[in-house]
Structures are given as C-alpha cells and as structure tokens.
Amino acid sequence: MQKITLNLDILYSILKIVGIEHKECMKLKDVYINQKLLENRNKIAHGNKIDSFSDDFNIKIEDAIEIRDIVFKIMTSIKEDLIYHAENELYLFRNKTSCDTYNKKSNIILRKGIIYIMLYKGLSNETFIQYKYFL
Structure with missing residues (x-):
C-alpha cells in the first residue's frame, strides 16, 4: 500500500481539478500548516516515532487555537465554494467568467475572515504589517 502524505499542495491540486482557485490568502499559513499541523499528523498516521518533548512537536495552545480557527475558516470556505x-x-467552460467572478468574491470573503481571526487573536501591529502583504 502506498503512503499518501497530506499537504496543502495536494489540496490545491484537488481544488484546481474542480475549478476552484486556491486562495492567495491561504499562502499566509502554508508553511505553518504544513510544518506544525500536517507534518505532525503525517508522522502519527504513518507510525513514525515522535518525541513529544521536541520543539518540532511542541505547539502552544494559542497557536493551536489560531490554526484551528483558520483551518475551519478555510474548510468552510471550500465547502461553500x-x-x-x-x-x-x-x-x-461556458461559465468561466461567472466562475472567475465568484472565485474573486470568495477570496475576498476568506481574506477578511482570516484578518478578523488574526486581529481577534491580538496580533501586534508590527506582526500584522508583516502579514498584510499576503492578505
């Protein structure tokens, strides 16, 4: 049996197949989701030994809450899409223009949702400015 390692590139490929553009605002958390959430999930799912005291496996509760909220926001957006x-x-193909228009609107809605989560979490202005480019 082949092992399938989940990551956001696989999600983006699936979305592209069904005509849904991946949202640029999702790029904001690509590395974090892949490294902290999916990498640990994949290690556990494939039976790899994990040192629970390692910094690689350590996630602060605040980070876990933020990533949960962002992942749920993304999942809800994809479901609605x-x-x-x-x-x-x-x-x-005949509905390409409508598809493009909808995808742009959906991206804006998701971007606003992620901004809200980040601001609600209490990001400092300095940190928010660093992320602003992606949003």
Whole structure:
C-alpha cells in the first residue's frame, strides 16, 4: 500500500481539478500548516516515532487555537465554494467568467475572515504589517 502524505499542495491540486482557485490568502499559513499541523499528523498516521518533548512537536495552545480557527475558516470556505460551483455549474467552460467572478468574491470573503481571526487573536501591529502583504 502506498503512503499518501497530506499537504496543502495536494489540496490545491484537488481544488484546481474542480475549478476552484486556491486562495492567495491561504499562502499566509502554508508553511505553518504544513510544518506544525500536517507534518505532525503525517508522522502519527504513518507510525513514525515522535518525541513529544521536541520543539518540532511542541505547539502552544494559542497557536493551536489560531490554526484551528483558520483551518475551519478555510474548510468552510471550500465547502461553500464546492456547493456553489456544483449548483451553478461553474465547472463548465461556458461559465468561466461567472466562475472567475465568484472565485474573486470568495477570496475576498476568506481574506477578511482570516484578518478578523488574526486581529481577534491580538496580533501586534508590527506582526500584522508583516502579514498584510499576503492578505
């Protein structure tokens, strides 16, 4: 049996197949999600030994809450996109313009949701300015 390692590139490939653009604002957390969340998940799922006291496996509760909120926001956005694309047949080439318009609106909504999560968490202005480019 082949081991499949989950990461965001796989998600982006799946989204592209069904006609949903990956959202640029998701890039903000790519590295963090891949390293902290998925890498640890993959180690556990594939039976690798993990040192629970290692800094690589250590996630602060505040970071876990933030990543949970952002992942749920992204998952909700993707669910809504899939439903809208299916109901409105945006996967058809003749609906490309409508698909592009919807994807732009959806990206803006997700970006605002991520900004809200980051501000609600209490990011300092300095840290927020560093992330602002991606949002």
